[in-house]
Amino acid sequence: MKTTATVELVFIPSPGMSHLVSTVEMVKQLVGRDHRLSITVLIMKRPFDKSKASSSTQSLLLTAAEDRLEFVYLPLDEAAAAELQSKVPDNFMLEFIEMNKQNVRDHVRTMVSAGSTRIAGFVVDVFCTPMMDVAAEFGVPSYVFFTSNATILGVMFHMENLSPGEYVDLTELKDSDAELELPGFVNPVPVKMLPAPFLDKEFGSKFMSIAKRMRETKGIMVNTFEELESSAVRFLAENDKVPPVYPVGPLIQVFNNKNEEEEEAMEIMKC
Numbered sequence: 282m283k284t285t286a287t288v289e290l291v292f293i294p295s296p297g298m299s300h301l302v303s304t305v306e307m308v309k310q311l312v313g314r315d316h317r318l319s320i321t322v323l324i325m326k327r328p329f330d331k332s333k334a335s336s337s338t339q340s341l342l343l344t345a346a347e348d349r350l351e352f353v354y355l356p357l358d359e360a361a362a363a364e365l366q367s368k369v370p371d372n373f374m375l376e377f378i379e380m381n382k383q384n385v386r387d388h389v390r391t392m393v394s395a396g397s398t399r400i401a402g403f404v405v406d407v408f409c410t411p412m413m414d415v416a417a418e419f420g421v422p423s424y425v426f427f428t429s430n431a432t433i434l435g436v437m438f439h440m441e442n443l444s445p446g447e448y449v450d451l452t453e454l455k456d457s458d459a460e461l462e463l464p465g466f467v468n469p470v471p472v473k474m475l476p477a478p479f480l481d482k483e484f485g486s487k488f489m490s491i492a493k494r495m496r497e498t499k500g501i502m503v504n505t506f507e508e509l510e511s512s513a514v515r516f517l518a519e520n521d522k523v524p525p526v527y528p529v530g531p532l533i534q535v536f537n538n539k540n541e542e543e544e545e546a547m548e549i550m551k552c
Contacts, residue, residue: 287317288401291389291416292426295406296325296377303428303504304406306532312349319349319398323388325381326354328362355384375487378411385415393419402499410494422499431505431513431528432465433476438523439464440479441492449489455480465513496524504530 290311294304301324308320365380366373392398403416404424413423427434440449451472460469478484495501506528507514517526 326357464516
């Protein structure tokens with residue numbers, strides 16, 4: 282339950298559990314820093330999710346609940362989602378984000394019509410940049426919460442800058458010994474060691490379109506800290522074609538359950 286606050290942020294995370302966990306930790310940090318701030322997190326339900334992921338999400342949000350912080354599940358039309366998946370299986374998640382624009386639009390309109398809410402901006406997940414269009418409709422700025430690290434963010438901007446809006450085709454080099462000079466890395470990087478999306482033409486082009494959209498934001502929060510990735514953070518800070526970048530990490534969740542997988546994760550986090 283939220284109490285009255287001066288301004289409100291709308292967070293829109295990707296429906297993936299790993300993205301949601303760090304988003305929850307981020308919003309808890311923000312509301313704890315300023316009593317004038319309220320946050321609503323709009324959550325897109327994962328379609329066809331009958332696994333334990335759904336109950337894990339519920340547990341996560343219940344634990345995080347506090348004043349000035351609200352989690353809202355957007356409605357899900359499973360029939361429409363099923364039809365969408367059958368038509369565009371390879372691009373389903375991106376199209377699913379687009380499909381949820383109207384749900385976001387409707388909920389924010391309800392928030393505004395109540396008269397007591399002044400929305401300061403949208404904070405969207407890196408995979409939810411299409412929601413920037415909805416923010417523009419309400420005349421508020423957009424920010425990005427980048428759940429990966431500053432190095433990957435720097436590489437995305439670097440690759441997009443080489444050929445703005447287009448995919449830099451590296452597929453022919455993925456099994457070679459070719460190396461690239463990349464920002465954030467002290468030494469040249471073997472092409473075959475790059476993350477898979479950069480070596481896939483279709484997915485890589487989507488990454489480039491995301492990087493292009495991120496250039497339009499007012500700022501990017503990255504789940505890292507400067508001492509961990511000093512070279513990458515410096516590159517981003519000195520690049521006048523990149524919005525302001527704010528290291529806000531490390532944002533992690535220490536697990537309370539005692540199954541074997543989570544105990545191992547907890548030991549890693551303690552190191």
